[in-house]
Amino acid sequence: MKIATWNVNSIKARLANVTHWLEQGRPDIVLLQEIKCQSPDFPVLDFKALGYHVETVGQKTYNGVAILSRAPIADLVTRLPGDETDEQARYIEATIGNLRVASIYLPNGNPVESDKYPYKLRWMERLRRHAATLLARERPLVLAGDYNVIPTDADVYDPEGWRADALCRTETRAAFRRIVHLGLTDAFRALDDRAGQYSFWDYQAGRWPRDEGLRIDHLLLSPQAADRLVATGIDRDPRGREKASDHTPVWCELSG
DNA sequence: ATGGTTGCCTCGCAA
Numbered sequence: 529m530k531i532a533t534w535n536v537n538s539i540k541a542r543l544a545n546v547t548h549w550l551e552q553g554r555p556d557i558v559l560l561q562e563i564k565c566q567s568p569d570f571p572v573l574d575f576k577a578l579g580y581h582v583e584t585v586g587q588k589t590y591n592g593v594a595i596l597s598r599a600p601i602a603d604l605v606t607r608l609p610g611d612e613t614d615e616q617a618r619y620i621e622a623t624i625g626n627l628r629v630a631s632i633y634l635p636n637g638n639p640v641e642s643d644k645y646p647y648k649l650r651w652m653e654r655l656r657r658h659a660a661t662l663l664a665r666e667r668p669l670v671l672a673g674d675y676n677v678i679p680t681d682a683d684v685y686d687p688e689g690w691r692a693d694a695l696c697r698t699e700t701r702a703a704f705r706r707i708v709h710l711g712l713t714d715a716f717r718a719l720d721d722r723a724g725q726y727s728f729w730d731y732q733a734g735r736w737p738r739d740e741g742l743r744i745d746h747l748l749l750s751p752q753a754a755d756r757l758v759a760t761g762i763d764r765d766p767r768g769r770e771k772a773s774d775h776t777p778v779w780c781e782l783s784g
Numbered sequence: 785a786t787g788g789t790t791g792c793c794t795c796g797c798a799a
Contacts, residue, residue: 537799538791562799564792589792590799636799676799730799731789774790774799 529782531557531629533672533745534766535728535775538564539594542773543571549766550578555779556598557624559631561674563592570594587617593631593673597624605630610654618651627753627782628662632673637694645694648676652703660710662750668782669750671712674775676744677704679714682723683743685735695744713754715747715780720760727762728775736767745778756782 532555536542539560550558558580563570567586575582580596585606595601601622608619621630632655637648655671662669678696681687690696708714716725726741735741749757759781767776 541791562791589794590797638799733788735788 529557529627529784530555530779531559531670531672531747531782532763532777532779533559533561533631533674533747534777535561535633535674535745535773537562537773537775539570539592540565541771543574545766545769545771545773547574547578548769549763549777550575550580550596552765553763553777553779557627557629557670558596558777559629559672560594560596561592561631561633563594564589565592583620583622585617585620587615591617591633593617593620593633595620595622595624595629595631599624608651608654609658611650614651626668628665628667628669630671630673632671632675634673634675634677636676637700640692640694640697648694649699649703652700652707656703656707656710659707659712659748663711666752667750668753668756670747670753670780672745672747672778674744675704675746677701677746678742678744679704679717679746683726685724685726685740685742690742695742708748711751712748713751713757715749715754715757716743716760716762716778718754718757718760725762727778729767731774736772745775747778747780749780753782756784758783
């Protein structure tokens, strides 16, 4: 069972790129972020034609998350609990077979002097509380997405240059560790300890050709899922294609 | 060198 996460930066702008990658990699479950459209505008038929069920939480212009799955999708949750006033489309969760999965688009948080940074930290605390609830079920669970968190200096091309950024600063990393320390496993890091393995390269300033990136897209596994972890990887190919997203897919393979 | 790019229904904002 291959599960991938990919921030596509507009599903409409990325449709050819995404369908090409689905045909190549044949993943069982794909968690998408930044679909940047309302749910009725999502190109559902293009993915049905490739054998995928589709569920979305859309929003005009910004944000938006989706689940693609070869097996049926059940028991949908479309909001992260903890703040009924939060209208941003950043969370979708469902059951597929014996697996609970979520597609997460965690707030960027820049600039840190704005109200965006406290929103990010509040959102992370909400995620921590909800992850604790999900972990109490003691079932296979994958919380995957664009976390907008650089976990360590090994995950950024210029640690000093990024030190004060909302993706990197001490409070952000501490909040991320509070989530992980509930008992989650970073699937990529569990099997690959190399520094400089990135999932995002800024469009600006030639970051991709110079391989100056960030690892900010993560798959966090419950113990019952981590026990089945057999492989992981980052597919760099889509980042080098025409009309690329600034993110590229990260995936893991679970046995059974 | 205070740059640079992409996507959106915008005439700036978010990333």
